[in-house]
Amino acid sequence: MRAHAFAMGLNSFGEVATDNGRTLDDAETVRLLVEEARLAEAAGLDIFSIGEHYRPGHVDSAAPVLLSAVATATERIRVGTSVTVLSTNDPVRLHHEFSTLDAVSNGRAQLVLGRASATESFPLFGYDLTDYERLFEEKLELFMRLQREEKVTWTGTTRAPLVDQELRPRMRPGGVPTWIGVGGSPNSVVRAARYGLPLMLAVVGGRPQRFGGHVDLYHRALQQAGHDPQPIGQHSLGLVADSDEEATETWWRYWEPVARQLAEERGFYEPDRRRYEAELEHGALFVGSPETVARKIATVVRDLGLSRFDLKYDIMHLPRRARARTIELLGREVAPRVREILSKEATHV
Template sequence: MNVDPADIEFGLNSFGEVATDDDGRILSDAETVRLIIEEAELAESVGVDSFSVGEHYRAGMVDSANHVILAAIAGRTSRIRLGTSVTVLSTQDPVRLYAESATLDAASDGRAQLIVGRASSVESFPLFGYDLADYETLFEEKLDLLTRLMRDQPVTWEGTVRSALDQQIVVPGIEPGSIPTWVGVGGSPQSVIRAARYGLPLMLAIIGGHPGRFAPYADLYRRSLHEFGHPELPVGEHSLGLIAPTDEEAREAHWPLWHRVMTTIGTERGFPAPTPEHYLADTQGGALFVGAPETVAARIADAIRTLGLGRFDLKYDLMHAPRALRERTIRLHGTHVIPRVRELLAEGRR
């Protein structure tokens, strides 16, 4: 998909991870919620296109009610698009999710968008009384219902995971299809094909390895869109990063935070903690966009060319990262990285 550099969406993602202040004090949950709202305002002021908030139910992550945070941001911004990254659709009610999204869209004057996914962190399943054995069925049926609600009301629907609907209208109303709804995929071909079958944009969550290894998924998605009779739709990438004046400064700031987080996750999931060598490789050519503005911009431009992306989202927060580091990443991304990526892509089209 040949996308004009001016049309590519550049976003920032927060997973609601608790920050620290300049003295190293861990902020309270409430302070972090307020910080995220301030960071979204900053993102708009420096030219970022979109700001998205995830959905998690773990200690140290305050994004469980992401639409509430996004609504607060809507009241303090005027241009930036506001979305989720990602909504755990499997344990949400599609009717409620539609109503929240449509209300956010009204409050923000048409700036709402969604990324929905099956969840890699599954704390919400026992929390809301769902069985992991129903993982696939829950997502498939709920995506079907949500898509119908977004596209054509009134809706008549019947499934196995919630009560049926009979000519149901859910308010507030929207123009059919006016809220962009992406499907987040971590690496399953079946999920890629599902997104294409429903005619929804694809967001690739690339958090390890070179982005180029996801090229077969992007190709599969585009072939599947054609086979299902849908027009071309954008592919996006979600990856993690930190931006500082120099590569060395960025890595020195990011590495201890990354090592602590990945050691904790590795203990939970049974994989080894990252080594400095593995980390360096991931920041030089892998999925970690950590470095100086020119370095990060060149790597984002390369990912866009390789995968034919129409959207790139950078997750900027990391557990206990100092708020000053978060702020600097947001500023440099908006003022230096995004304009430079557009320049690099435009040069490549000449």
């Protein structure tokens, strides 16, 4: 059961846009993200998040800096990360960045921590992929202690020890909202529950309802650890347009080459139109008119007991007009319709 007020957000991986057929350069795309955050706030959305990637066509490699710009350009919308690769970040530096962001934004900062599905940051910052699990486990333990304790003494294998360390500026009491991103690992679900942290399900393919077992495991693990119920969110890809046909054709045009590249890099299935249409119908692509997308979101919110849904709205070379229209429709039409559907369902329980 959802125990928290429903929130609708946007995720960006900083993917470069096009404008009238011209590909924006990196600096233009950075400025576009700030503009889109303002648009998201005006449309009534609750959260604007930015990822962390280190590959051509992405400009989200310094998310805390970009989010600070977003914070100064907005007043209400919460600002955070759709993923922070904790394994290749230093927890002390991360604390400084997000305590500062939280101060700049007047308490609107949050983040999602992940182990990384894209691993370019490991060689870039001198980490060994064989330490994948150990890096995340140690750094999460340290980061949460830095958030929750005034002074920290800590010893591990991934960085220098700390002795009675105080950090400034301080986090708000208890730290900023920190979610654990999960792509399918039950161990990650249990880890989130052990720390009493909210769970963000990264559902990028297949039926979202297949994560129902993870949700059940999370609830059981929270209870066993003695923690109160925590929010559960979902991150998925999609586009909203004025009609189903427009949305379907627009997303296919820009999603297909990205999916084909990922298939070559990671061994995923080759994209084809039949599989694409199946994902639209029953899978994790939220593409369509406002009514179509709202009904699909409401279904997964009900089935998984979600309190938050974040739509990743950018994909390589998607025109800025299509991005802006998605933001506007998601905030002004989809989010209110989702809440209306959920409210009607609740009155009939």
